[in-house]
Structure formats: C-alpha cells, structure tokens
Amino acid sequence: MRIAIVEDEPVQAELLQNWLQAEDHTCHIFHDGKSLLQAIKRDSYDLLIADWELPDLSGIEVIKRIREQLDWPIPVLMATSRDSEEDVVSGLEAGADDYMVKPIRHQELRARITALLRRSSANEPTDVIDAPPYRFQRSDHSVTIADQRIQLKAKEFLLAIFLFSNVGRLLSRGHILESVWGQRGDLNTRTVDQHISLIRQKLNLNPQNGWRLNAVYGHGYRLEKITSDESR
Numbered sequence: 457m458r459i460a461i462v463e464d465e466p467v468q469a470e471l472l473q474n475w476l477q478a479e480d481h482t483c484h485i486f487h488d489g490k491s492l493l494q495a496i497k498r499d500s501y502d503l504l505i506a507d508w509e510l511p512d513l514s515g516i517e518v519i520k521r522i523r524e525q526l527d528w529p530i531p532v533l534m535a536t537s538r539d540s541e542e543d544v545v546s547g548l549e550a551g552a553d554d555y556m557v558k559p560i561r562h563q564e565l566r567a568r569i570t571a572l573l574r575r576s577s578a579n580e581p582t583d584v585i586d587a588p589p590y591r592f593q594r595s596d597h598s599v600t601i602a603d604q605r606i607q608l609k610a611k612e613f614l615l616a617i618f619l620f621s622n623v624g625r626l627l628s629r630g631h632i633l634e635s636v637w638g639q640r641g642d643l644n645t646r647t648v649d650q651h652i653s654l655i656r657q658k659l660n661l662n663p664q665n666g667w668r669l670n671a672v673y674g675h676g677y678r679l680e681k682i683t684s685d686e687s688r
Contacts, residue, residue: 457502489513508536523551531572628676
C-alpha cells in the first residue's frame, strides 16, 4: 500500500518507514502538516499516519482538513505521545480511524494497519471482480465483457484491476505507477497515460457500457460507475 506519514521527528519517521517498507508498503514522509496538505491536492495514498505535535498545524487540524478536502475516506491512524482519554476522543472525533500512543510497537502497528486496510473495501483483495458488463479473474488473468473474453497484456490487466478496485476514487499518476509498476511515483508518468488509453479502448470504457474513466487535470484518473440516465 501507499502510505503517507506526517511526523516531524526524523528518527521516528525513519523508523516507521523502515518497518513499513519491510512489509512491502511504499512510504512518503512529510515533516509538517502544510507539506502533506499540498501533496494531497495532487497525489493519493491508501493510508495516512499522523503525529499530533507538528511544527505548523496540529495533527488534529491536518486530519480535519483532509476530511474536508478528500472525496474518498482515506484510513487515518494517529500516532502520538498524547495519551489522555480526552486526547484519544479528540483524535477520533476529528476523523482519525485509530489511535496509537508512542512509543510505537512494531507488531502492534502492523496489526492496526492490517485492520484499517481490511476495513477499507478498496483494499480487500478478491479473486473475482464483477462489475457488469465486466468480469475480472485474478487467478487466470482473464477478462470478459458480457461473457466475451478480452485479451489484456500483464500490465494492462493489473492496471484495470487497480482501477476497478478503486471505483469512484481519484488516483494520482504517481499512485498508479507505484501500485501497478512498482516504481517511484516521481518518475515519468507517460507510461500510465499510454496504458490508460489502451485499456479504455480495449475494454470500451464508455457510458454505453455503464462506466466512465475520466482524466483529472494535474492529478490523475477516476473510474466511475454511471447511471442508466447518464448513459443516454
């Protein structure tokens, strides 16, 4: 998963990053709230880990603004040294999905992240994705449209699966590049655009089939299920 960490203590940020990368997650570190909020405008993540005490905005304020800005409910884990019951309640009421008190313990962090991602439907892997008229089966990399088999190359299949696993969610080019190609999101993203064009054509993603794949300028792509009225 692609994880954003906002933590102003470099040693703590590096520790979290090392633990999470060992679990095959990709981590992006931010040392203040404003930097994260700027990144959120153009990039997307699967999970946010937020400290409370930051040099500019508080973690509470960061979470509130993210809940206001994003149209997708990103899972948020607050990790802080503040341990009173009042603080925990304030963090959860601000929009955090879970709350950990420092010092963070490795295995507990792992378990909490697993639980958060499990509760997020976009991250529940299934062998079959039914999205009529499309049907994807991971085990044999098969794709059908109204029972007619369509041939996709390996990366095209992975990209289609990623999009259909995140319906309605705005995905940045960097997020797609890291999740599908396993490359850093700051590399040339022209590859993403080319493959998006290919699967749009091969899958005939259009309102007549009940789907719309939109490019969002300066950010990335969003796959949407549309109503029968919209398809007319």
